[in-house]
Amino acid sequence: MSAPPVIDTLARDAARRLFGAGPETEAPARIAAVEALAGGTGASTGALRLYRLEGGDGFVEKHTSSALEYALARAQLADTAAGLSRCPVMLRFLAAAPDPAGGYRLFMERLEGIGDNNGWLWGAEVALAEAAETFSQAIAGMRQRHGLALRPAPDVFGRLARALAGSESGKEDQIGGRLAALQAALAGYPSRPAHNDLFWPNIGRAPGSGGLVFLDFALVGDNQPGADFHHFAKGLKKSAQHRAFFLALTARAADLAGIPAGIIRAGACMSAAARALTRETRRGRPEAGQHQARRFIDLAEAALQGDGPGEKKNGERGA
Ligand SMILES: Nc1ncnc2c1ncn2[C@@H]1O[C@H](COP(=O)(O)OP(=O)(O)OP(=O)(O)O)[C@@H](O)[C@H]1O
Ligand SMILES: [Mg+2]
Incomplete structure (x- = not known):
């Protein structure tokens, strides 16, 4: 379905920037078509548009209500203007401005291969761990x-303790004590x-270089080490292939961060537990959320003990 073409100054600026051209250059401003782009299921995303340029290139406009995503776009554009090299793992923004009608308009390079987990992400465990580390350091910088106000780390343990203490089997399995023990084990590893929101729909490939690139920054913020792999922790319950992916990913992440793999894996599982609770509660299924959270807590404990098949003991390195 085609949206009516909206080609204004901002879109033309984005086209010029895509080609690294000055404002007087005419050629890159030739936008052949504007189409609605599939996607945009997130709470903060409005419209997504693809601008096709003559010659086959294109770029994307995202309308978002996320002030954080806008701030990150502005920060990247300011860094580029100041001559700093861009973090290669962060989607390249071409232009960004508040929308007088509300929210923000973000223009960005068009990535390839988004969501194509079967196509190319298998085998990219090491690259993904390295990309996540590079991204974390870039955001810290x-x-x-720019004095960015990132989201504070979520209170995963407090949230789980409150939700699970009252649940049916809360007393039998002494969930409070288990959560306290997990929290104590992770406490020495500061948030970063x-x-x-790292998973297939938010990971693409850079045009040309083919390197992994992250998009969708509405949820960027501090979190416990390993939390970024919460989507992949679901793989522990899916298949041997998914499980192996998670173990290799987190082994490399642990090496890069210089902390035990068990801590990274437990961090991912605890984050997955809290997210499952939130997601299922939002869907009106709090009991399903509690059930899933408990399974992730079991997996976090197993990760800390290093007793899962194919896992290394806490403190050991490597896949
Ligand atoms: N630069 C881009 N290049 C190619 N496809 C894109 C690009 N930006 C977005 N898309 C497509 O649109 C989908 C949704 O975009 P995005 O992830 O930014 O929004 P969202 O998931 O709705 O996010 P939010 O959580 O910010 O509200 C992506 O999964 C992808 O399929
Ligand atoms: Mg997304």
Whole structure:
């Protein structure tokens, strides 16, 4: 379905920037078509548009209500203007401005291969761990340079303790004590910037270089080490292939962060537990959320003990 073409100054600026051209250049401003782009299921996303340029290139406009995503776009554009090299793992923004009608208009490069987990992400465990580490460090730098207010780390343990203490089997399995023990085990590892929504629909490939690139920054914020892999922790319950992916991903992430793999895996599982609770409660199924959260808590405990098949003991390195 085609949206009516909206080609204004901002869109033309984005087209010029895509080609690294000056404002007087005419050629890159030739936008052949504007189409609605599938996607945009997130709470903060309005419209997504693809601008097709003559010659086959294109770029994307996202309308968002996320002030954080806008702030990150502005920070990246300011860094580029100041001559700093862009973090290769962060989607390249071309232009960004508040929309007088509300929210923000973000223009960005068009990525390839988004959501294509079967096509290419298998085998990319190491690349993904490295990309997540690079991204975290880049966001830390941007926060420092631009005074960005990132989301604080969520109170995962408090949330789980409150929700599970009252649940049916809360007393039998002494969930409070188990959560306290997990919290104590993770306490020595400080929060750091995380993408927080890292999974197939938010990971693409850069045009040309083919490197992994993250998009969708509405949830960027501090989180416990490993939290960024919460979507992949679901793989522990899916198949041997998914499980192996998670173990290799987190082994490399642990090496990069210089902390035990068990801590990274437990962090991912605890984050997955809290997210499952939130998601299922929002869907009106709090009991399903509690059930899923308990399974992730079991997996977090197993990860800390390093007793899962194919896992290394806490403190050991490597896949
Ligand atoms: N730059 C891009 N290049 C190619 N496809 C894109 C691009 N930006 C978005 N898309 C497509 O649109 C989908 C949704 O975009 P995005 O992830 O930014 O929004 P969302 O999931 O609705 O997010 P939010 O949580 O920010 O509200 C992506 O999964 C992808 O399929
Ligand atoms: Mg998304």
